[in-house]
Amino acid sequence: MRLAAAALVLVATAFPLAIYAAAPVTWLALAAGLAGGMGVALLSVPVVTVAGALAVIAHAVALLIARPALDPVSAIALGATLMLLLSLVHVAGRTAGAALGASVVASQVREWLMVLAVGVLAAALFTVGGTALASGFRAVSLPMVVVAAALGAGLAMAGVIALVATRREPPATG
Amino acid sequence: MSWQPTTLNLSMLALAGWALFLGVAAGRAELLVAAVPLLVALVLGQRVARPPALHFDYAVSDSRLVEDERVTVTVTLRAEAPGGVVELLEPLPPGVWVESGRNHAFFTLRPGEVVRWEFVLRCAGRRRVRLGGPHVRLWGPLGLLAAEGRYRASQTVAVYPQLEPLRHLPRPMRTQTFVGNYVSPSQGEGIEPGDIRPFVAGDQIRHVNWRATLRLGTLHVTQHHRERNADVVLLLDTLSEVGPPGETVVDRAARGATALAAAYLARKDRVGLIEYGGQLRWVRPGSGRAQFQHLADSLLDASVVFTYVTRDVDLIPRRILPPQALVVALSPLLDARFVRAASDLAARGFDLVVIAVSPVGPARAALPPGRVTDVAARLWALERRAALDDLRRRGLTIVDWDGLTPLDPVLATMRRPRLRRVLAG
Secondary structure (H helix, E strand, O other), X not given: OHHHHHHHXXXXXXXXXXXXXXXXXXXXXXXXXXXXXXXXXXXXXXXXXXXXXXXXXXHHHHHHHHOOOOOXXXXXXXXXXXXXXXXXXXXXXXXXXXXXXXHHHHHHHHHHHHHHHHHHHHHHHHHHHHHHHHHHOOOOOHHHHHHHHHHHHHHHHHHHHHHHHOOOOOOXXX | OOEEXXXXXXXXXXXXXXXXXXXXXXXXXXXXXXXXXXXXXXXXOXXXXXXXXXEEEEEEOOOEEEOOOEEEEEEEEEEOOOOEEEXXXXXXXXXXXXXXXXXXXXXXXXXXXXXXXXXEEEEOOOEEEEEOOOEEEEXXXXXXXXXXXXXXXXXXXXXXXXXXXXOOOOOOOOOOOOEEEEEEEEEEOOOEEEEEEEOOOOOOHHHEOHHHHHHHOOOEEEEEEEXXXXXXXXXXXXXXXXXXXXXXXXXXXXXXXXXXXXXHHHOOXXXXXXXXXXXXXXXEEEOOHHHHHHXXXXXXXOOOOOOOOOOOHHHOOOOOOOXXXXXXXXXOOOOHHHHHHHHHHHHOOOXXXXXXXXXXXXHHHHOOOOHHHHHHHHHHHHHHHHHHHHHHHOOOEEEEEOOOOOHHHHHHOOOOOOOOOOOOO
């Protein structure tokens, strides 16, 4: 699992370098790679989260400097890579040193593939919807778009927090 | 048990929020799109179906072991409905190792499926191993939610010390009234020939000594020595302890005491036990297999209990410490209270043998190796030898034992004065 996670770290750090392989992005990507390597070695989710955040910053900096055309495929791939990386390190950390049946690995892979498929589909729909909306909002000024986007992001965050904080009934043991 | 979000929620939330923020700040839609798979995972991870009822069956292969033997723990798990991923962890007490298998495992459960989880534990050193049952953790989808609990299954495994055969036991100076293996000075029924005396009315013909009768011209009979047993009281010092867990001086002394108890009981003696420490506990002298089990169980629980209260041996009832008994004390002789108690017993005329369990080896094992440790250990060993010589000069019978080598050769070298000297001081 460590090898797979290390490969995902490399992929996540390669995205910004593919857009703009120059000094500030390289340094940020290198920092992300080092943090990711450390997180994979220690099987620490918080350290890998730091690496992911650095990779996202490197991606943003690369996009700002290079100003390429919209590429939703690489964006979806980055998001999916980060999601898989976090899940993989989390599973590897909690199963380290434990007896692990083949059925457990199979069920985890099934879950990841299912969530990945839904995530990619949702991101594609989001892109298509956004592109369609963009034509309707051409006349709207940039501050309005930013306010609307921030509002949407805020609502999404509130919804996720509400879902996370909801307690559910535990299973019975006997 | 209740579902709790794991750290993975915060990590995904942080990354998604960070991508959204940077996307809005930079005005690049790619970063907003990149956040979508993370948000989708967060939403899907909260789908927790109604969890199934889990049924456990917990068993150990044996509840009584000898040290270094193995015990197999078997956990059978069954779920009524699909249970997702179930994590089980059996925490191990100190001094217990997993010999084969794992004490931490993950399973997936189908409806009605029975999962059998086995692992073998090795127990080193005498102890009472308490296995409390596995910790159970149910994982939600993607590991974003977890519910924890513990299946309580109180199983205790008693790990007894290895029994060392002892042939050269300290011989008691006084015997009791019951039949045993010691030749008593008193005359009576027995097989060991004693004096020869003239025949008197009532003597049995089979006791007539024909050789003496022919030589002396009148009927003479052979008298025999009675064969009697003895009372032996094992006095275990639990006032002080030195060494790493499982190999402390108390562990070594308890191991020796168990071997002594088994050997004396095999000779039909009555054996008792006094644990002289923070808690003054005792086992009344008795004989037989049940008594050995009672003694072994008591020795299993012998441990140092700290207290400021000093208890005197005068507190011990006469039936526990009979005046005719042979007292075998096992002690590192580190605590002055025990040395005083042993000297007191000897001064009161008790037949006392002290087995001084050396604390130097256990202390050295607990310290990091090095030249300073070596020099300190040598100095301590010299000081200890001088202290033991001083006690011997005061009339105590002491044998020095390191607790690792077999006890029998050490006891074989023991010299006991037939007439005990008066305790000086």
